Amino acid sequence: KAGVTQTPRYLIKTRGQQVTLSCSPISGHRSVSWYQQTPGQGLQFLFEYFSETQRNKGNFPGRFSGRQFSNSRSEMNVSTLELGDSALYLCASRQRDLNTGELFFGEGSRLTVL
């Protein structure tokens, strides 16, 4: 069974640009969550989607957005990039609609903003 797949793995952007990251969850998983990981702030929750609906959102500005498609694949978008957006962006999927359900993480997309 394939794991969570994130693309691209690495990317470099400049300030003011926008970026779109993609996540394909494990087959059968309907919940997809996104996290930002930085050395200073650690792992911070961005948002979660379940059945194409955003169910929960972390404390990030509106420049960060996401969506989920009918096949459970998800994308997140960051507009007007800032230097501080440089981070590892992790996607995770969950099989069941419960907090006890294990989160399966992808390897992440490492974004560098110059």
Added chain:
Amino acid sequence: AQSVTQLGSHVSVSEGALVLLRCNYSSSVPPYLFWYVQYPNQGLQLLLKYTSAATLVKGINGFEAEFKKSETSFHLTKPSAHMSDAAEYFCAVSGLMEGSQGNLIFGKGTKLSVKP
């Protein structure tokens, strides 16, 4: 609000020695607790989870953790460290409050080094 505190951002042990990584949580409701491991340039992998069943939880790679409600702790241990255990470890609590389903609240992480 729920929170997780991991004591010690870096822990160094010798190969074969006991590994003890500390985690304390704050939660006004019964928590679900998790330990994840992250190897360089990889995502997070679940080591073990506590979901209100047995207080002593056994995970993969010989790790275990004990839930102690009185101490609000969920420390991770392994009797004998192996070089391959060198990684960063994260403790997390589920956001089971105020309708915040689905998200985990992570500690800052502890980097474990294993000396030969």
